[in-house]
Amino acid sequence: MLGKHSYKVTLPPDIPADIFWSLTLYNAANASGLPTTERRFPSLGSRDNPKFNADGSVDLYIGPKAPEGKEANWLPTATDKGFFAILRLYGPKESAIDYSWKPGDFERQ
Numbered sequence: 001m002l003g004k005h006s007y008k009v010t011l012p013p014d015i016p017a018d019i020f021w022s023l024t025l026y027n028a029a030n031a032s033g034l035p036t037t038e039r040r041f042p043s044l045g046s047r048d049n050p051k052f053n054a055d056g057s058v059d060l061y062i063g064p065k066a067p068e069g070k071e072a073n074w075l076p077t078a079t080d081k082g083f084f085a086i087l088r089l090y091g092p093k094e095s096a097i098d099y100s101w102k103p104g105d106f107e108r109q
Helices: none
Strands: 007-011 017-027 043-045 058-063 074-076 083-092
Touching: 017 058, 043 074
Parallel strands: 058 074
Antiparallel strands: 007 058, 017 043, 017 083
């Protein structure tokens, strides 16, 4: 994916992580973390207290600018770099192991 574009990914309700979950961005060129001036650590997760939707799902926004009113759920990108993302589930529950829970796809905005 390209850092100059904006994306949205939805995590369905009941994220199967007993301890915490985290979405982390990595530089596509060298697989290192992708820090930006807005966020030193290139991850966003349950410990950051994102805002959940009424149905228990959570929308995460990835891109060079936060959508208005969605700053708590925004993970900034470097506009001049490609990236990939890894969703980690710490203390995974059965629905993660048997693949009955699946995150949404990245949707370009």
